[in-house]
Amino acid sequence: MPTKSGPALLKVANPDGSTDNIVFDVHKYLDSDNSGTHTECVTDNISTAFSPLADWLRTNKRQALNSETGGGNTASCQKYLCQQIDFLNKNSDVFLGYIGWSAGAFSPQTYELSEVPTKNGNSWQDSSLVKACFKKTA
Numbered sequence: 001m002p003t004k005s006g007p008a009l010l011k012v013a014n015p016d017g018s019t020d021n022i023v024f025d026v027h028k029y030l031d032s033d034n035s036g037t038h039t040e041c042v043t044d045n046i047s048t049a050f051s052p053l054a055d056w057l058r059t060n061k062r063q064a065l066n067s068e069t070g071g072g073n074t075a076s077c078q079k080y081l082c083q084q085i086d087f088l089n090k091n092s093d094v095f096l097g098y099i100g101w102s103a104g105a106f107s108p109q110t111y112e113l114s115e116v117p118t119k120n121g122n123s124w125q126d127s128s129l130v131k132a133c134f135k136k137t138a
Helices: 046-059 075-090 128-133
Strands: 023-027 063-069 095-100 118-120 123-125
Touching: 046 063, 046 075, 046 095, 063 075, 075 095, 075 128
Parallel strands: 023 063, 063 095
Antiparallel strands: 118 123
């Protein structure tokens, strides 16, 4: 974003010319081709995407929301997604949050990146990825 679409996005403004309350929507997965279609994760995207984006957002007094991220319920995704979310939380002055893309019309029984809770007796259980990474922070 800082070097590709960044210059064009700097022109995005409210009708009065201000940039207050404008939030850029970004998507970033952790698999080998950034598609969100593979269960194994290979990166946390921090040095290649989120750190440069955080710098760009701060420099230009802008904010973003990562509205699509996620991975499989695997050890590699737990490692990298938790690192990514920790970075976003620590940079909450420019990142307003993140959304795990995982449900909707997809079947939780067959969708490999599902983060949908499953019923266990009378209670619902979060996936291991959700338990580890999408936890409430103080």
